[in-house]
Amino acid sequence: xxxxxxxxxxxxxxxxxxxxxxxxxxxxxxxxxxxxxxxxxxxxxxxxxxxxxxxxxxxxxxxxxxxxxxxxxxxxxxxxxxxxxxxxxxxxxxxxxxxxxxxxxxxxxxxxxxxxxxxxxxxxxxxxxxxxxxxxxxxxxxxxxxxxxxxxxxxxxxxxxxxxxxxxxxxxxxxxxxxxxxxxxxxxxxxxxxxxxxxxxxxxxxxxxxxxxxxxxxxxxxxxxxxxxxxxxxxxxxxxxxxxxxxxxxxxxxxxxxxxxxxxxxxxxxxxxxxxxxxxxxxxxxxxxxxxxxxxxxxxxxxxxxxxxxxxxxxxxxxxxxxxxxxxxxxxxxxxxxxxxxxxxxxxxxxxxxxxxxxxxxxxxxxxxxxxxxxxxxxxxxxxxxxxxxxxxxxxxxxxxxxxxxxxxxxxxxxxxxxxxxxxxxxxxxxxxxxxxxxxxxxxxxxxxxxx
Numbered sequence: 311x312x313x314x315x316x317x318x319x320x321x322x323x324x325x326x327x328x329x330x331x332x333x334x335x336x337x338x339x340x341x342x343x344x345x346x347x348x349x350x351x352x353x354x355x356x357x358x359x360x361x362x363x364x365x366x367x368x369x370x371x372x373x374x375x376x377x378x379x380x381x382x383x384x385x386x387x388x389x390x391x392x393x394x395x396x397x398x399x400x401x402x403x404x405x406x407x408x409x410x411x412x413x414x415x416x417x418x419x420x421x422x423x424x425x426x427x428x429x430x431x432x433x434x435x436x437x438x439x440x441x442x443x444x445x446x447x448x449x450x451x452x453x454x455x456x457x458x459x460x461x462x463x464x465x466x467x468x469x470x471x472x473x474x475x476x477x478x479x480x481x482x483x484x485x486x487x488x489x490x491x492x493x494x495x496x497x498x499x500x501x502x503x504x505x506x507x508x509x510x511x512x513x514x515x516x517x518x519x520x521x522x523x524x525x526x527x528x529x530x531x532x533x534x535x536x537x538x539x540x541x542x543x544x545x546x547x548x549x550x551x552x553x554x555x556x557x558x559x560x561x562x563x564x565x566x567x568x569x570x571x572x573x574x575x576x577x578x579x580x581x582x583x584x585x586x587x588x589x590x591x592x593x594x595x596x597x598x599x600x601x602x603x604x605x606x607x608x609x610x611x612x613x614x615x616x617x618x619x620x621x622x623x624x625x626x627x628x629x630x631x632x633x634x635x636x637x638x639x640x641x642x643x644x645x646x647x648x649x650x651x652x653x654x655x656x657x658x659x660x661x662x663x664x665x666x667x668x669x670x671x672x673x674x675x676x677x678x679x680x681x682x683x684x685x686x687x688x689x690x691x692x693x694x695x696x697x698x699x700x701x702x703x704x705x706x707x708x709x710x711x712x713x714x715x716x717x718x719x720x721x722x723x724x725x726x727x728x729x730x731x732x733x734x735x736x737x738x739x740x741x742x743x744x745x746x747x748x749x750x751x752x753x754x755x756x757x758x759x760x761x762x
Contacts, residue, residue, distance in 0.1 A: 334359055336367070336429040338442040346452040346460075347417030351380070352425065354409040354442070358401055361431050367396040367409070369427035369442075373467035374416040381410045394427075418470065420451040421462035483509050484589075485615045486517065486580035490597040491563065491573065500563040500574055501530070504546075504593065505600045507556040507612045511582050514755045517546040517559060519578035519593070524571045530560040537561070549754050551582075556608060558600055583755065588742045594619050662686070664699035664710065666744020670752050672720035673699075673710040674727060675739045682707045692731045703746060710739060717753060 337355040344350045377389040385396040426444035451460050461469050489503040521527050527544035529537035535546035546559050565571045578593040594615045662685040689698045696711045714720040720738045727736040740752035
């Protein structure tokens with residue numbers, strides 16, 4: 311009987327494969343055990359069949375673990391807020407794509423966690439997704455760490471990651487929604503409407519959108535914001551937000567030289583203040599006329615945007631290209647001070663890494679280059695009276711000096727650098743809790759005056 315059934319099963323399998331020649335699948339491989347304080351490799355194998363367009367793999371990673379890029383198979387690799395993302399604007403040609411990356415384990419961890427993930431793609435203009443089968447991984451405690459410091463991975467965030475602001479509670483209903491850009495009345499232009507649901511927020515805020523190359527942005531409705539367009543970024547900036555609970559702003563996208571361009575794909579953020587800390591959320595895109603919605607429809611749309619922030623994946627923009635670093639002050643755009651490149655670049659000590667400070671502060675940037683230099687050795691010749699710190703920002707190794715709460719003090723120190731060293735292109739840079747912002751934004755947040 312068994313001998314008769316086996317050929318019959320084989321025939322059925324063959325028929326199924328002929329009717330359904332292939333299906334998209336994702337396979338995740340990781341070790342069953344790892345030791346705290348070490349790194350381990352994760353391998354993702356995607357059977358994509360004939361997919362060619364936009365695709366994305368994302369994975370939530372527990373606090374205490376850090377994902378590090380290895381072989382991304384031409385995907386744009388990002389890891390932030392405990393979420394790993396691999397985004398392809400166009401998938402590789404081969405049917406099977408393998409991605410590898412590493413995960414660094416905090417030395418204070420122990421316990422078991424699961425690692426899964428979701429592969430999302432577009433098929434016949436329909437968004438689809440496939441889940442990876444979760445792999446369970448056990449973390450063995452490090453023998454080199456005091457047992458009193460070791461904590462289960464499920465408790466790591468509560469014990470070791472301080473909660474600096476109750477932003478999630480205060481921003482429960484904050485959302486920013488972009489209407490899918492639609493053709494305007496003139497030429498090849500497009501109109502972009504953005505709905506801001508701010509609830510009771512009043513102070514400094516901004517809407518920032520990355521615009522594809524070839525387009526110029528021109529404001530239509532600003533709601534008393536300062537509108538700027540620079541380096542392919544359209545920005546609405548408020549010192550004080552409108553009183554309305556929600557409102558719309560809009561702008562036009564005009565092709566340069568009346569060129570024939572693909573419909574624009576945008577990516578943006580809405581940033582606002584919570585207890586002197588800047589909070590940023592992504593702008594989600596919906597194919598709805600925002601100007602024609604009732605209050606009830608807007609309330610439903612906001613709820614949907616908050617609960618499903620990733621549903622706008624079809625509109626993922628092209629990866630940002632590295633741009634030449636420019637000054638952020640009121641002065642004309644200038645090239646940065648280029649760091650002298652040497653045949654063999656010495657390693658830079660970790661002690662010179664710029665550490666984030668709380669609140670808004672200013673530093674004076676004195677140099678930037680695509681290759682790192684030995685901070686102590688390179689800047690010794692300038693006889694600087696403050697310690698130089700380094701950071702990696704937008705593909706540049708940037709070197710700055712000093713830390714000032716008052717802009718005027720930073721400006722005066724910049725003049726001091728001009729007058730006492732050969733560095734003539736030093737300029738003031740601004741930060742908010744370690745994140746770079748423009749000097750104009752910093753002045754608006756702190757309500758300080760601009761001094762020339």
